[in-house]
Amino acid sequence: MAPTLDFPSLVRLIDERAVAFRAAVASTTSLGTHVLTCPEWTQLDLVRHLGEVHRFWARAVAAGPAGDPPDDRATVGTSAAPTEREALLAWSAESCERLLAALREAGPDRGCWTWWAGTQSPQTSAAVARHQLQEISVHTYDALITAGTPHSLSDEIALDGVDEFLCTCCSGTAPWPHRPAAIDVHALEGASWRLTLAGDGTRTTMLPSPGAPGAATSGEEQVGADASLWGTAADLVLVLYGRIPLDSLTITGDRSHVDLLQAWDPDA
Secondary structure: OOOOOOHHHHHHHHHHHHHHHHHHHHHOOOOOOEEOOEEEEEHHHHHHHHHHHHHHHHHHHHHOOOOOOOOHHHHOOOOOOOOOHHHHHHHHHHHHHHHHHHHHHHOOOOEOOOOOOOOOOOOEHHHHHHHHHHHHHHHHHHHHHHOOOOOOOOHHHHHHHHHHHHHHOOOEOOOOOOOOEEEEEEEOOOEEEEEEEEOOEEEEEEEOOOOOOOOHHHOOOOOOOOEEEEEOHHHHHHHHOOOOOHHHOEEEEOHHHHHHHHHOOOOO
């Protein structure tokens, strides 16, 4: 199963998730309600954050290839989020539309600045769309669970999300400071990845899916794996983004490698 969504699907799904996000915020009793999955934020903070993210990436995509991120000084004071609910939701919708318009204008292959230079994800508008789909999907989960209507990620978004996270957030040239290891990640919907951790950097590759933990095809670890994570694609994404605990997954092999990975900051 190939997890990567095409560019039109990414743009469409960003728009759909943004509509669901605003509906969740509209149904919350108060904008001052603290987000259950990000308790340091209120719903107002969450909407402001997401809108600012959309506006930032709209500028990055529109600017095209660049060695530095967009200069925020050019927009200081011009896009402040209102605090009244109806106006805030309109500002949120406008913020998302700016991102969508920039992506549609650029198409999938246009180069642009991204923070993930040196990873397996390209510095293109399609890669921005792919990452922004995960951003809006996880924050829609945040808003819905806070509004009292728990919701999970769809299979198509979550499968793409596992691959996107591993390639964008886990791969790179930063040296792994511990003993080399291989951690396999298995989505029960039928996709598997290997994250290889070594002194010359980290890399993600797709694997044949061996089934499910305990199944006849997976009685032994995939050859070369030091540890494996098993779960639905949605649970894998939510664990990777810190929304649910690691123990929500089944872990086989030597868990210490997974714990070291969770604690590792490659930029430190």
